[in-house]
Amino acid sequence: MVATTSPVPQKIDLEVKSNARWLVMPIFLTVVGIALWAWVSAQELDSIEQRTLNAGELTARVIEHLQLAAVSTLIVIALAVPLGILATRRAARFVAPVVLMLGNLGQAIPSLGLITLVVLAAGVGFKSVIFGLVAYSALPILRNTMIGLQQVDQTLVKSARGMGMSPMQTLLRIELPLAVPVVLAGIRTALILNIGTATLATFFGVQALGYVIFQGIQLDRTPVLIVGAVLASGLALLVDYLAGVVEHVLTPRGL
Amino acid sequence: MDFYKHLNDNAEYLFSDAVDHVMVVAISIGIALVLGCALGVLAHRSPRVRPMILAVTSTMLTIPSLALFAIFIPLLGLGTPPAVTALVLYALLPIVRNTVVGLGTVDQNVLRAARGMGMGPWRRFARIELPLAWPVVLTGVRVSTQVVVGIAAIAALVNGPGLGNEIFRGLRSLGSPFALNFVLGGTLAIVVVALLFDTVFILLRRLTTARGIR
Numbered sequence: 001m002v003a004t005t006s007p008v009p010q011k012i013d014l015e016v017k018s019n020a021r022w023l024v025m026p027i028f029l030t031v032v033g034i035a036l037w038a039w040v041s042a043q044e045l046d047s048i049e050q051r052t053l054n055a056g057e058l059t060a061r062v063i064e065h066l067q068l069a070a071v072s073t074l075i076v077i078a079l080a081v082p083l084g085i086l087a088t089r090r091a092a093r094f095v096a097p098v099v100l101m102l103g104n105l106g107q108a109i110p111s112l113g114l115i116t117l118v119v120l121a122a123g124v125g126f127k128s129v130i131f132g133l134v135a136y137s138a139l140p141i142l143r144n145t146m147i148g149l150q151q152v153d154q155t156l157v158k159s160a161r162g163m164g165m166s167p168m169q170t171l172l173r174i175e176l177p178l179a180v181p182v183v184l185a186g187i188r189t190a191l192i193l194n195i196g197t198a199t200l201a202t203f204f205g206v207q208a209l210g211y212v213i214f215q216g217i218q219l220d221r222t223p224v225l226i227v228g229a230v231l232a233s234g235l236a237l238l239v240d241y242l243a244g245v246v247e248h249v250l251t252p253r254g255l
Numbered sequence: 256m257d258f259y260k261h262l263n264d265n266a267e268y269l270f271s272d273a274v275d276h277v278m279v280v281a282i283s284i285g286i287a288l289v290l291g292c293a294l295g296v297l298a299h300r301s302p303r304v305r306p307m308i309l310a311v312t313s314t315m316l317t318i319p320s321l322a323l324f325a326i327f328i329p330l331l332g333l334g335t336p337p338a339v340t341a342l343v344l345y346a347l348l349p350i351v352r353n354t355v356v357g358l359g360t361v362d363q364n365v366l367r368a369a370r371g372m373g374m375g376p377w378r379r380f381a382r383i384e385l386p387l388a389w390p391v392v393l394t395g396v397r398v399s400t401q402v403v404v405g406i407a408a409i410a411a412l413v414n415g416p417g418l419g420n421e422i423f424r425g426l427r428s429l430g431s432p433f434a435l436n437f438v439l440g441g442t443l444a445i446v447v448v449a450l451l452f453d454t455v456f457i458l459l460r461r462l463t464t465a466r467g468i469r
Contacts (some may be wrong), residue, residue, distance in 0.1 A: 109445075113441060200409075214321075214412070229325040233318040233323070
């Protein structure tokens with residue numbers, strides 16, 4: 001046995017570091033898109049399939065899907081980030097552990113159950129689905145805002161106060177910029193949850209891409225099912241990729 | 256108490272759906288554990304494929320669950336097979352990542368000492384590396400299980416087994432007075448199943464952690 005003396009790895013690389021990583025996803029999605037288009041064009045579509053699989057219908061479904069994800073994510077950001085900031089202020093310090101504990105419990109609630117309960121309470125339609133999505137995706141942003149603010153080095157906060165900054169200035173100029181990477185990660189998680197859960201909207205009166213998938217299942221039409229599933233997956237991957245780019249750009253350079 | 260009466264009347268169905276739910280999750284997690292550990296060991300040994308394995312497994316978590324369940328229908332038909340396949344793919348990332356992290360934090364000096372004692376590569380892995388990394392791996396399995404218990408509810412939409420069927424029953428009768436009972440019953444039962452699994456993992460962690468690092 002040859003004795004190899006490898007040094008103890010200080011940090012394990014979990015991510016691709018080279019800049020080429022930004023190219024992988026666009027290339028992959030383009031290839032999948034072309035393959036899907038070529039495959040569907042080669043099929044003889046019957047009248048039922050044509051009703052769902054035409055450019056106008058599919059564009060409408062994609063737009064509905066993006067509307068659901070965008071509106072719900074914006075509402076969640078507007079609600080959960082300020083709440084997270086409030087919960088970590090000195091006066092409300094005791095709230096933080098309770099919120100985090102409830103958050104962990106809340107993760108066990110299935111998305112399908114939560115959305116259905118919200119819709120049962122609020123009625124079928126776009127607004128109710130948005131309520132459901134907001135309820136389901138609030139946790140990651142709330143939690144990451146709190147964790148991001150809590151992990152800021154308290155000596156930095158103290159020196160900022162010592163330099164004469166007001167609590168508000170300390171929050172805006174020191175704490176929030178340092179918490180940005182963690183908060184952004186939470187927002188990205190919430191966005192992906194919303195894109196994924198929006199496929200369930202078809203059961204609550206908003207078609208979106210879940211409609212195409214479920215039509216494929218119910219009518220036993222494989223092309224419809226494949227197009228729906230691939231479009232929904234591709235859309236999620238594309239949005240996640242773009243969110244990753246935005247995350248990279250918005251992270252303060254010092255971090 | 257209307258809901259209480261509902262639970263009483265439907266206890267039999269609720270229980271059998273809960274058993275199905277537990278079975279589907281347990282089978283998926285079992286497969287994901289074997290597959291995830293193998294991928295994790297591979298990723299640990301080769302720093303070049305490590306980012307690729309992690310990137311692909313994390314991509315799986317991005318794909319909407321209904322889409323992933325549906326995509327396997329043309330290949331595997333309706334019911335349990337597409338459900339288990341999709342759940343295994345969802346469960347991989349936390350297990351693979353924690354296996355890599357767990358193995359990476361094993362003290363190299365301990366491994367050298369084991370080699371010095373005359374242990375071969377296989378015994379070193381089975382007796383030293385794996386037991387030392389195990390608590391971290393098990394935490395990954397626990398995270399995977401929590402994720403999969405929730406997603407398994409969606410399996411009902413592809414005719415899969417489990418408590419999702421209770422929710423789906425309510426969903427189909429949206430507007431009827433029974434809808435709420437079915438949805439609430441199914442949802443609460445899933446939360447109970449999730450808590451049960453968590454308790455089992457706390458026990459497992461006690462029982463399977465090597466005595467020296469407890």
